[in-house]
Amino acid sequence: MSDIPTQPNKGFIAAIERTGNRLPDPVFIFIWLIGILMVVSLIASLAGLSAIHPVTGDPVDAKSLLSADNLRRLVTDMPTTFTHFHPLGYVLVVMLGAGVAERTGFLGAAMRAGVSNAPKMLLTPIVVAVGMIGNLAADAAYVVLIPLAGVIFAAAGRHPVAGIAAAFAGVSGGFSANLFPGQLDALLFGITEAGAEILDPEWNANIAGNWYLIMALFFVYLPVIWYVTDRQVEPRLGKWEGGTVADTDEPISGPLTDDERKGLIWGALTILAVIAVWVFLTIGPGTPLIDHDARPEARMTPFYQSLVAGFFFLFLLSGWVYGHITGVIANHRDLVRLMKESMSEMGYYLVLAFAAAHFVVMFVWSNLGLILAIDGAEFLRWTALPGPLLLAGLLILSGFINLFVGSASAKWALLAPILVPMLMLLGISPETATAAYRIGDSATNIITPLMVYFPLILIFCQRWDKEFGIGSLMAVMIPYSIWLMISGVIMIIAWTALNIPLGPGAMVDFTLTGR
Template sequence: MQRFLSIIERAGNRLPHPFILFLILCVVVAIVSWLMAMGGASGINPKTGKEVFVQSLISGEGLVFALTTIAKNYVMFPPLGVILVIMLAIGVADRAGLIASLMQISVMKAPRQLTTFVIFLVGMCSHVASDAAYIVLIPLSAMIFQAVGRNPLVGAVTGYVAVGAGYDASLLITPVDVILSGITTSAAHTINPQAYVSPLDNYYFIACSALLLSLVGTFVIERIVEPLAGKYHGDVVLNLEPIGATEMRGLKLAGWAALAFVIVVVAITLPAASPLRNETGGLVPSPLLEAIVALLAVFFLLVGWIYGKAVGKIKNARDAVSLMSEALKDLAPTLVLFFAISQFLAWFKWTNLGEWIAISGSHVLDASGFAGTPLVLAFIMLATVMSVFITSGSAQWSLMAPIFVPMMMLVGLEPALVQAAFRISDSATNVISPMSPYFAVCLAFLQRYQKDAGIGTLAAMTLPISIGFLVAWTAFLVFWIEVGLPLAPGVGLFTK
């Protein structure tokens, strides 16, 4: 296993940084579009009946497009504005300490027999704090396991896999939903310019998945990983400090504020003539669903502000602005990556390469009869292999979505279903790829307890979780498809 992971690590290290990778792909798109345009590549879009020609970027018109739309491509990149708005608000709640305190009290207050299950559930909901969830939950889980007489190494791994392997499942709407839905929307525009995939479009599925995976994770940890790890015989003790009275007061005030916010939104939405309902008085679709990002932003800003005031982290508006700035600093690498991704997607769309590939691919799929559940399963397997080497979910989805979303739309699959299938592969492989920076973080923490712990130690403990999640979650999606359950309010599985 260690040799296998070393091969993955060496292969992954040979890949360029995702930013450079997408710049290289821009050059590839330019060259391929030129060659295919020279060959007169075209296809008939079965949805519109119009003939689609590949346009060359290596032409006068292509040069003008590439040079005059750089800023527009970036500014109009669907996830950009939304993730900025969300992270400004979540940044206040996170930097004020609200999310860390919620994670700690949720796990500490859980009955001993439910400790593992609660850690998994909390880990999957902690992605509102983005990758900061790893830094908080890994040591916290280790300390809690040790406090109840269990192996702290298993505790650290439990926290790690709860966040990593369950990265795309949650009871809450997280920044992951915002980023993926924006990329999916952009890809779906190739076939339907009016298509819109909201951050809520996978909610039923991912919320139920969070509960399922918490059960699966608990079973694998307690019945497989923990017995293999055995008792901890080291002498390292990490003291777990309880939540103080000030923090408890802040949590209570934030809880009351959250309740009041929900009551106000419900009160505004309930009347049949509510401005948040659609013209027929329904909620799917409606301004309420379109406003979900704004509502989430106000919610996190409100509870974060109140908690921060209670614990002394926020004394005035200037402090809140400072916390927002700190949150955006952590977002800087993502914003840089978004620039390269936005250019690649814009060029790919302008050349019509995506639409041409989708049309050609859909013809092949139609002729082979390969569709529905088997097609989804094949897509999950392909994405899983890629996920081992490309640890950035947004980068991988930006690479796959422009090809597979339009193609699968043409054979009758909803964009939201394709996105849900991708989430399975993206999550399950997070904890076994040594390319992930948090793989090293977890390994370093294991070595604090056991100095000779190595890659093999961590791999042996995470691989059963990765396999268990991949198998159980894939089977769950198959069940979801076969029963015909909606993915979210008003969001089905198939377009035809």
Template sequence: MNDRGMQNNLLQRMLNGVERTGNRLPHPVTLFALLAGLVAVVSALLSFTGISVEPPGGGEAVTVNNLLSGEGIRYIFGSLVDNFIGFAPLGVVLATMIGIGMAERTGLISVLLRSFILSIPKSLITFGLVFAGILSSLASDAGYVVLPPLGAMIFAALGRHPIAGLAAAFAGVSAGYSANLLLSAVDVVLGQLTIEAAATIDPAYAESMNLAMNYFFIIASTFFLALVGTLVSQFVVEPRLGRYQGGYEDESRDEEATTITAQDRRGMKWAGVAFLVTVALMALLVVPPGAPLRGEGGAIVQSPFMESLAVVLLIIFFVPGLVYGIVTGAVRNDSDVAHKLSDTMAGMGMFIMLAFTAGQFVAWFAESNLGIFMAVYGAEFLQAISLGGVPLLILFVVIVGFINLFIGSASAKWAILAPVFVPIMMQLGYSPELTQMAYRVADSSTNIITPLMPYFALIIAYAQQYDKNLRIGSLISIMLPFSLAFLLFWTLLLIVWMLLGLPLGPGASTYYGG
């Protein structure tokens, strides 16, 4: 056997081990319930020690909140329903699925996918999925809802494994979250925290910084990560999954995959008209000065429009889907509409149950303050070992990636870590812009391998439509090659960028001159 074959076998054995270990875990619904219980027990044990941490940047000391105390039990009972309803993905997913469900149940999505498949080279589909996933961060979390199921359907129509398509899209959406061709809300939130942290060392330098400080690098990263994701999908993930042996809810999709009828074309034409009219009306709410969905000062990045993207997607999918259904005869009256939407919601039952237990765990973990302790102790360790330059950058990326397995919010983690690491790196001669980009690399790359990421449960629900036996370990083993490849090659790209002294963004050097 040649070296390449031995390496492939070693990788497959490692991934098989990850899958076996992970699949020994209980069902995701049960697992999140057990994790919530574990958080309660650990919070009680640590609270008895009286330990506390000082938040970076000052403020009162933070202690562990005992969830098994009288006050903690009152919190658990009093917040149970709110934790479920307030679970971040729940409302966004269900609302968006109303629009997507109409477009899917009337057949619009299916015919558009067939047209898409027949119009582009098949060799570019994987790249296109990952690339589109990376760009979807402009739409906040909507990419999680839209692209993975679309990726699965595209691959299924091509005779490829649908979960490979889902995985490629998920990798782009989540692991490539900090890359894009345009600035997004992520740049605004993280950039402001970075500027504030830099001001503690050099207020004059902080005043010269801008929120587009990583713009050049994230543009390059968009194409770079799309290529890396494509190679991982085609040479690691798809060979591992093999040939798809399952069935589909609608067996006729295989026969329809290469056919576009005259009725389909007529429906698409009028759906396209409906889409353009809908977009034009939406634009009137956003584009003109003083439009109601603009933010303060005419801003669009931070605006009611960006905050209501779930509603925008609902409308943009629903209207063309309804028009397509009317033209093709799939929708004849309001009862047809109601039945199609109820069928869509019926398919979301598992996700709703996952949202209930996952919502409790996420809320209890935040209430206990255990995440803050993990982040602060990780930061203190990195500061204490006194590394410099590239080794410090690499270790910083590794620690942030590890912390990200437990704390999903990018802004919450950076609010804790920026006041510590931005000054440290500045004192070593490295710019705040570089530190922020290193954080973004680590934070994005490990999103796809932690069950604590809010949308992880949704991806499992999507995948189980094609493999009812797929569990947490299986999904982690599928996504792990993407995560490791993104973490490795994205970090190397950043190191090369730093060593060459290339600007990360407008006026943003990788080095700080003090």
């Protein structure tokens, strides 16, 4: 990365970069916060800090994490604290399958097929749409689609950097928009569940809890990114004079082979088969995914909870079929190897999850999260701000914090233990809080140099323009970020004001039992 040209170290964006680079790794942010939390809990306990539980009416007293009971619980429950961290199981299960679909090339081939023969007049919206759907593929979307978009734009006589920008905006700026739930939903709702259980131990995560909203965002973000690309970004870049990828003879893309096309067809049929099985399990004889003995509003809970397994089988089986047809998977040992490789790349997440799990559970032990939520909810109730405006504020807050801390899971693990129960006390559901957070988080992904793929996108641009620097990339992406943030704020205000369900079984409003 040493050959990447840089811009003068001045201005707001440069200040963001300098400040963010001084921050420790998110793992150590949690470690430092645990230390601070222990001191604060001791002071709060000595000061007699307390609140009244809104459901039971019992006093909630601050507990010192340095007490003998809590220190003993910290060291004796450490394995349980880690393994019972809600996002851990959700993410690892989904990634076991998604890793196979990615490593066999199934997801990459699907993206190439989606944009390679796009009509010139529809090139931008197709690239953006494939980018938003492709963020299900995580790394593959960045590594395959974004450079491919530059090649396709250049072949169409359009500026390749505009293609890269449109794809980057779709994949990363539109990270909260999709036609289907995916890895991000599993990750965020696992953390949401931990926050919601501070107030309501019976609350269970539903990874489809934002499905309707993210589908709507897909159709809102698509024309927004299309407009910004064709009317603002590309005219600013100027007319493309032609040329090839700078300083490389390495092909970035190529036509699909016969085996790849055949694999895509059979992979798609496999996806339909998995969906058919889930439909059968929901409406067929015995309906194992419906609990007929539960309350009417809880009868679909087994179905919602099964979606993690559903995505595991969907990714695993479609990737396996594609890999078998293309020759990437010759036998079951190859399949196991690909699953093992996908888990090996989760090493950093496991370390982060270990630190985050202890911060979250110690916050619960101290009762500080619940006390802050109760007192914070009372303050917000006193301000009489409408719920939609509160959520718009959360959206903007998450977007601002994202400029300095790139990890979506790390930020939500910090915010959820306070914000989720606080908003629940105000009658706003955990699904709604999650929706506001994720929209704000994704809107600023594309303008922070601390985003892990930002240097990679810069290199893709430099393949076409050697003089393209960090400042150039930020200048290109800022219009997208502004319009995505504005669109997101309007969406969350309108959606919550109209009380439209966020997903199957997920309403905007929330009522605590006993309130």
